Amino acid sequence: MARELYDVTIIGGGPAGLYASFYSGLRGMKTKIIEYQNTLGGKVNVYPEKMIWDVGGQPPITGEKFIHQLIEQGLTFNPTVVHGEKIMTIKQTDDDLFILNDSSGVEHFSKTVIVAVGSGILKPQKLKVKDADRYEVSNLNYTVQSLERFQNKTVMISGGGNSAIDWANELEPIAKKVFVTCRKDHLSGHEAQVDQLMNSNATCLFNSCIANLVPCPDRQMIEYVEVLNQNTNEVEQVAVDEVIVNHGYEMDAELLQNSELNLDMVDDYFLDGNAMSETSVPGVYAAGDILKHDGKLNLIAGAFQDAANAVNQAKQFISPDANGQAMVSSHNDVFNERNAKIKQQMLQT
Numbered sequence: 598m599a600r601e602l603y604d605v606t607i608i609g610g611g612p613a614g615l616y617a618s619f620y621s622g623l624r625g626m627k628t629k630i631i632e633y634q635n636t637l638g639g640k641v642n643v644y645p646e647k648m649i650w651d652v653g654g655q656p657p658i659t660g661e662k663f664i665h666q667l668i669e670q671g672l673t674f675n676p677t678v679v680h681g682e683k684i685m686t687i688k689q690t691d692d693d694l695f696i697l698n699d700s701s702g703v704e705h706f707s708k709t710v711i712v713a714v715g716s717g718i719l720k721p722q723k724l725k726v727k728d729a730d731r732y733e734v735s736n737l738n739y740t741v742q743s744l745e746r747f748q749n750k751t752v753m754i755s756g757g758g759n760s761a762i763d764w765a766n767e768l769e770p771i772a773k774k775v776f777v778t779c780r781k782d783h784l785s786g787h788e789a790q791v792d793q794l795m796n797s798n799a800t801c802l803f804n805s806c807i808a809n810l811v812p813c814p815d816r817q818m819i820e821y822v823e824v825l826n827q828n829t830n831e832v833e834q835v836a837v838d839e840v841i842v843n844h845g846y847e848m849d850a851e852l853l854q855n856s857e858l859n860l861d862m863v864d865d866y867f868l869d870g871n872a873m874s875e876t877s878v879p880g881v882y883a884a885g886d887i888l889k890h891d892g893k894l895n896l897i898a899g900a901f902q903d904a905a906n907a908v909n910q911a912k913q914f915i916s917p918d919a920n921g922q923a924m925v926s927s928h929n930d931v932f933n934e935r936n937a938k939i940k941q942q943m944l945q946t
């Protein structure tokens with residue numbers, strides 16, 4: 598089969614990858630996105646019912662609606678989308694093209710690459726307690742797919758980071774009672790969220806962890822959680838309806854470790870880049886959670902800026918005379934026809 602060459606291939610279809618796809622279309626680049634999951638949206642799929650408040654100009658919106666908007670925008674210029682394939686390696690040819698090998702053995706050819714793999718393939722860190730996996734089909738949760746499930750329930754959340762705090766704050770007003778068990782003597786999250794939680798009716802059990810899950814008589818569900826206080830060695834039994842575990846994600850670093858490129862890394866996982874989204878390999882750019890640089894903003898808003906910078910760099914890598922930045926969208930010819938249509942619709946309503 599003849600190889601089809603793309604200007605840019607984006608690995609990862611989360612917020613960074615989808616915005617990069619929009620922006621590269623805006624810059625007239627032939628674009629492909631390759632996503633391991635069968636759905637786009639990245640990590641936001643972990644929190645479809647959480648309200649997102651901190652994307653500029655965007656009123657509070659659920660994760661699910663936000664994903665729809667991201668996808669609609671990301672596919673504006675009809676990029677090629679490959680679902681359900683994991684990119685295993687990236688290599689560079691003698692004529693300075695990139696070949697990306699996917700898990701089915703297919704090779705993808707590209708002039709530039711944008712790595713937007715976030716925290717890699719999402720694998721939640723499991724609760725390391727005897728028989729925990731048995732309750733994954735009943736009341737042990739690693740994600741919150743529906744708030745309704747927790748309404749008027751007693752919920753034990755294990756974890757002291759941003760995700761655990763976010764879920765505790767989301768669930769506290771609707772649950773009967775929220776407990777948070779945290780190994781440290783403090784919560785490690787954004788100040789406002791920590792303050793909100795500490796001033797709520799949720800009970801935070803510090804210096805403690807889940808030591809044991811006690812099942813109902815039929816052994817199908819967790820009835821009690823045994824919480825161990827690591828300072829006193831006392832064990833408290835808490836009756837629960839649901840348990841949520843937020844111990845972070847295992848980071849799948851295979852792609853960058855297996856690739857035959859001299860990519861500089863941070864902490865053996867992240868790409869050590871700069872504020873222009875460049876990596877140590879010309880032609881390979883990065884955006885979103887995978888990229889570290891001095892001005893990094895670890896939010897969706899930061900992923901968007903990285904993505905636009907990555908695309909602008911990729912454009913100049915291919916065409917050194919191209920502008921360093923795209924024009925603002927209202928001045929961009931590619932939108933003329935679409936703007937006219939939208940204005941016509943506005944006049945008709």
Ligand SMILES: Cc1cc2nc3c(=O)[nH]c(=O)nc-3n(C[C@H](O)[C@H](O)[C@H](O)COP(=O)(O)OP(=O)(O)OC[C@H]3O[C@@H](n4cnc5c(N)ncnc54)[C@H](O)[C@@H]3O)c2cc1C
Nearest residue numbers: 609611612613633639640683684714715717885886896897
């Ligand atoms: C519970 C929770 C709540 C959050 N709330 C907020 C919030 O309110 N506001 C905010 O701004 N941010 C929030 N965040 C952070 C935000 O979700 C991330 O910053 C954002 O998703 C990063 O986008 P990304 O595209 O870089 O990575 P991701 O969203 O992680 O997407 C990366 C994609 O790459 C794919 N991928 C990985 N490896 C490969 C491979 N080898 N081949 C093919 N595909 C691959 C993955 O499957 C994934 O779909 C929250 C995060 C969590 C966990």
